[in-house]
Amino acid sequence: MRLHGILLKESLADDGPLDLVEVVSVTMSRIEDSVPPQPKWWTEVRFEEEAERADELAKSFSAALKPAAWYLHFWTDSYVFVVFPGKIFKYAKGNKSHTEDAITYGLSIGVPKHQLDWDEYLD
Numbered sequence: 001m002r003l004h005g006i007l008l009k010e011s012l013a014d015d016g017p018l019d020l021v022e023v024v025s026v027t028m029s030r031i032e033d034s035v036p037p038q039p040k041w042w043t044e045v046r047f048e049e050e051a052e053r054a055d056e057l058a059k060s061f062s063a064a065l066k067p068a069a070w071y072l073h074f075w076t077d078s079y080v081f082v083v084f085p086g087k088i089f090k091y092a093k094g095n096k097s098h099t100e101d102a103i104t105y106g107l108s109i110g111v112p113k114h115q116l117d118w119d120e121y122l123d
Helices: 016-020 051-064 096-108
Strands: 002-008 022-030 041-050 072-075 079-084 087-092
Touching: 002 051, 016 041, 016 051, 041 051, 051 072, 051 079, 051 087, 079 096, 087 096
Parallel strands: none
Antiparallel strands: 002 041, 002 072, 022 041, 072 079, 079 087
16 A cells, blocks of 8 residues: 655755655656745655554654645655654544544644645545
């Protein structure tokens, strides 16, 4: 079983954890609704890895994120991981209560609400 994830390279203070995953695509986009300290150009990195490494990867990425206004997410067949600097939310897909908990936390660290829009069912 594989996990699939998306992160923005600009969110990382340390890009070392990228060495722990298989990068499957990299795209760059200009973002009109970024907020300081976010830049106008974002580099989206899609990655995959073995699902049994999910907890380890969540910890590594959590430690590598810049301190505010950033997160990343990844998912397995059953679980979603929403990773913030120093805080990890892991919940069963479709659990609206835990999704809301992660959104509330993201807002508390300065992530704009319109950016807290992960999709639990992408492939």
